[in-house]
Amino acid sequence: MYVAVKGGEAAIAAAHALLDKERRGDPTVPALTTEQIREQLALAVDRVTCEGSLYDRDLAALAIKQARGDLIEAIFLLRAYRSTLPRFGYAIPIQTGAMAIRRRISATFKDLPGGQVLGPTFDYTHRLLDDGLNDQAPATELTHKIAHDEAAVPHVADLLGAQGLIEQNAEVEIGAPVGDLTRDPLTFPADRDLRLQSLARGDEGLLLALGYSTQRGYGRTHPFAGEIRMGHVEVHLVPEELGFEVSLGEIVVTECEMVNQFKGSAESPPQFTRGYGLAFGHSERKAMSMALVDRALRARDLGEEVIAPAQDEEFVLSHVDNVQATGFVEHLKLPHYVDFQAELQLVRQMRREWEEANRKEAAE
């Protein structure tokens, strides 16, 4: 056996060494620890776990450090790691109704069972740069106790549902197989389980823009933020060899239920319709955008005319994955000189033909 040693190889190794050096930055500045990233850049970590589709905040923190803070690169690192992991089974659906609430708000009712819980939010902060953060800030002492109400907080949509004012979610048999686009290639038309999975893994930026476009009239859905809740939920699995539920631990999720208008049709009376968003960690913008786009994508199911990009399933699902998108956009950096040569030949030939034709015309 022998190994080919070529020019590109040394250049690649040198580039990687340079990258390592740049990643570290000025060596007189203390190195960032992954614990610091996990604790103090928590929302970046949340985004990486969500779009990386892997709930491991330590690995996500490591990925962010390795990626020099480039979150899409960190998401890619986590995805590539995830694809090597064995699949033990599918968890049973999490019960967000039993969530240990850290934040829960509704824009549709002033007060409601379970109350409005602001929790740790940027909302209502004034976006003024805080010079104090330049110093090693001591931990903030809370002056108010965090209320711990163990009682389950009902979903706003269920309060509406009790009066038949909002559509019922489709009945799903427990244990029925769910789609998984990481194990089966996505085909169109895609059912809602696959659409939601795709959106949950999808790029926050694209979902934000698409959700925003529905608010500006490109596939208007008249949304109200019925409820946004964030907190801990328990994940359960039924291992095949045991045959009963075991708890795997807790995860933090953000859930958004949009309440949207629907005029009704010959078959169904006027009632509100649902858009659903769920994201790992505290990812409110993502969950809300996802809920807007989920509702827009239900246009076909609800018999609405598909006219806007956010309603177009093939358009949205084919382009929402930022790992795919960044790979294909950035592959333009790879050499294309063989194809370019073929085009060059053609353009030269066409220019010759054009000059020939012009010469003839001038002569006539």
Next chain:
Amino acid sequence: MSDAAVYNFAYLDEQTKRMIRRALLKAVAIPGYQVPFASREMPMPYGWGTGGVQVTAAVLGADDTLKVIDQGADDTTNAVSIRKFFERTAGVATTTHTSDATVIQTRHRIPETPLREGQILVYQVPIPEPLRFLEPRETETRRQHALEDYGLMHVKLYEDIARHGHIATTYAYPVKVDGRYLMDPSPTPKFDNPKMDMCPALQLFGAGREKRIYALPPYTRVVSLDFEDHPFEPTKFDRGCALCGAEGIYLDEVVTDDRGGRMFVCSDTDFCESRCTPPRTAAQGLNEVPR
């Protein structure tokens, strides 16, 4: 500990390889038909050969000899990177010599040295659907394939002739496979299309991001689309290679200065090298092509 010890042979787990092999078998059974497969996230970006890498990983055995080329060359950065990936994860022998390789992964070219029976050529494919730029919807193009409705493509080629006097497609030139499926030959220059026809080697195509696999079994008829009065014409060069003097092969244009200086050399570096050097020993095959 070497990486080969940490990861399964050729990186992918055996379940995934089995899934890919099933897709490959189906693809071989229906030449030119795009088989959907559950493409995995690979440790290199989409668009950089993840489809080809997965196909190679699924067909590679411990006694295979692998060659990887990009733009016809073994020393382009991405070819180096992919070859290194399989050296690390599979520990297989690698070569730059087309005739020594049992598996060749390629991007954009088919080697000049004719392939033989028993060899496998794996293509990296960015957009597997030949109709995609005429019809962006997958639901629609699948229907067109099912009905063998390729009118759209013929109209496109006809419009080329009406506008330019000849077909203005120079790479990813569409082919008809075994008289049935329209196929994208991956963006190889149309110069290489005739090499696909009745090729003794097995040709496999992997598109990772688009999650499609397709194949040409050995000795499959592959016909480039054309019209009776406008027959298919492969790209021709009006000169030979400046280094080895070969003619009738595909050339790269190398810009030598900023005053219009140009030099044309073989795109296939192994082919050029084997003509430039005296009968090779094992070590000489490793020399870089002088550019």
